[in-house]
Amino acid sequence: xxxxxxxxLEPARADAxxxxxxxxxxxxxxxxxxxxxxxxxxxALIRTALExxxxxxxxxxxxxxxxxxxxxxxxxxxxxxxxxxxxxxxxLVARMRARQITxxxxxxxxxxxxxxxxxxxxxxxxxxxxxxxxxxxxxxxxEVLLRRARxxxxxxxxxxxxLELDLVKRKAWVMGEAVELLNKEFRLLExxxxxxxxxxxxxxxxxxxxxxxxxxxxxxxxxxxxxxxRKLERADWPAPIETIKGEGYRLAVPDQDA
Numbered sequence: 001x002x003x004x005x006x007x008x009l010e011p012a013r014a015d016a017x018x019x020x021x022x023x024x025x026x027x028x029x030x031x032x033x034x035x036x037x038x039x040x041x042x043x044a045l046i047r048t049a050l051e052x053x054x055x056x057x058x059x060x061x062x063x064x065x066x067x068x069x070x071x072x073x074x075x076x077x078x079x080x081x082x083x084x085x086x087x088x089x090x091x092l093v094a095r096m097r098a099r100q101i102t103x104x105x106x107x108x109x110x111x112x113x114x115x116x117x118x119x120x121x122x123x124x125x126x127x128x129x130x131x132x133x134x135x136x137x138x139x140x141x142x143e144v145l146l147r148r149a150r151x152x153x154x155x156x157x158x159x160x161x162x163l164e165l166d167l168v169k170r171k172a173w174v175m176g177e178a179v180e181l182l183n184k185e186f187r188l189l190e191x192x193x194x195x196x197x198x199x200x201x202x203x204x205x206x207x208x209x210x211x212x213x214x215x216x217x218x219x220x221x222x223x224x225x226x227x228x229x230r231k232l233e234r235a236d237w238p239a240p241i242e243t244i245k246g247e248g249y250r251l252a253v254p255d256q257d258a
Contacts, residue, residue: 004154005010011179030054030056031055031056031076031077031142031146032055032074032075032076033050033055033056033057033058033075033076033077033078033079033142034057034058034059034060034066034069034070034075034077034078034079034103035047035050035057035058035059035060035078035079036039036060036061036063036078036079036081036084036089037059037061037079037081037084037093037108038061038062038081038083038084038085039081041133042108042241043059043061044080045135046079046108046135047059047136048135049135049138049139050139050142051138052139053143054135055099055142057077061084061085061090062084062085062086062087063080063084063085063086063087063088063089063091063092064087064140064186065086065088066080066084066087066092067087067092067095067096069158069238070096070101070103071099071101075103075144076103076146076149077103077104077105077106077142077149078103078105078106079103079105079106079107079108079113079142079147080092080093080105080106080107080108080140081107081108081109082107082108082109082110082111082116082120083110083226089107089109089120090107090119090120090123090125091107091123093107093120093123093124093125095126096124097124098122100104100168101180102167102168103151104126104146104148105118105124105125105127105145105248106125106126106127106128106129106138106142106145107121107123107124107125107127107129108126108128108129108130108131108133108138109128109129109130109131110130110131111130112131113131116128117130118211118229121211126145127141127144127145131139131200135190156168156228158193158194159193160193160196160253161196161237161253161254162174162175162234162236162237162250162252162254163189163193163232165186165189165190165193167190170183170186172186172189174180174231174232174234174237175234175236175237179231179232181228181231184209184210184224184225185224185228186208187200188205188209189228189232190226191205191208191209192241192249192251192254194242194250195251196251197250197252197253198250199244199247199249199250200248200249201248202218202221202248202249204248205221205248205249206220206221210222225241225243225249228241229241236254237254239252240252
């Protein structure tokens with residue numbers, strides 16, 4: 001049902017199927033990418049690197065024009081500079097998300113300190129790259145975003161056993177009953193659903209849900225897991241999230257565990 005990236009699992013559990021999974025994970029994707037950058041030299045650098053990997057590149061230098069283009073046309077990914085004329089990069093990304101434009105975004109900026117990176121991610125960016133950057137690293141980050149988006153369901157819903165998640169409206173149901181979730185609870189549940197039936201390490205959960213720029217906290221994860229368990233538990237599903245001692249957590253899906 002879901003493709004599992006072995007790097008998200010504990011190494012001991014990933015080794016057995018790593019060759020097959022790695023081949024699927026690393027399969028090259030040719031994509032149409034929007035580059036929103038007002039600096040001509042940087043735009044040329046990005047275009048050259050992406051076109052060398054056979055991607056199609058559309059370049060725009062204005063944030064407002066880019067928002068209109070993204071609303072009218074489908075792109076597989078976008079790079080967005082922080083400082084843009086017309087509409088700054090963070091406002092552009094925030095308005096994209098408000099309009100439910102789900103195009104994966106790599107925010108690129110000369111502002112590279114931790115607070116700026118966090119602001120970029122919180123605005124709706126999927127990744128953040130500070131200038132000056134390596135073209136090879138930029139391409140790799142874009143390709144990671146493309147692989148993630150490849151696994152996004154066409155109807156916008158994720159399903160696992162009695163769970164159903166609407167990824168656009170950020171809503172969840174258990175056995176048809178709506179569940180009220182806070183933003184981080186939804187992101188945590190989405191991550192567990194995407195890897196349903198598999199053990200995922202605590203550190204990986206933290207990086208995927210809270211981000212690599214936050215200091216990991218066992219208590220923070222414990223609190224969110226406990227709250228999520230209480231909201232998901234049903235008489236026919238008393239232990240939705242299992243703790244695997246010394247390893248991590250596992251979303252126990254009834255039809256997968258039968």
